[in-house]
Amino acid sequence: MTSGCTLLCEILFALLLPPLGVCLRYGCCTVEFFVCLLLTLLGYLPGIIYALYAIVLVNPDRDDYRYGYHTLA
Numbered sequence: 001m002t003s004g005c006t007l008l009c010e011i012l013f014a015l016l017l018p019p020l021g022v023c024l025r026y027g028c029c030t031v032e033f034f035v036c037l038l039l040t041l042l043g044y045l046p047g048i049i050y051a052l053y054a055i056v057l058v059n060p061d062r063d064d065y066r067y068g069y070h071t072l073a
Helices: 004-016 018-026 031-042 044-057 063-067
Strands: none
Touching (some): 018 031
16 A cells, blocks of 8 residues: 555656656556556657556556466467
8 A cells, every 4th residue: 555645646656747747656567557657659648648547547466467467378
């Protein structure tokens, strides 16, 4: 769980430079960062919308978020 100040800073960075806000939350070599970077390059508004979605609505602390996909053997 992130603190209120951290969340506020991530949202402010997401409004100014969307990939930076996502990078602070997930790291710089993640799928979320590259999707946000691509959307920001294609259009600033889609990058902001995705960054806010990724920061506010998606919870990276859940176990099934990252590791919910099972390999078929």
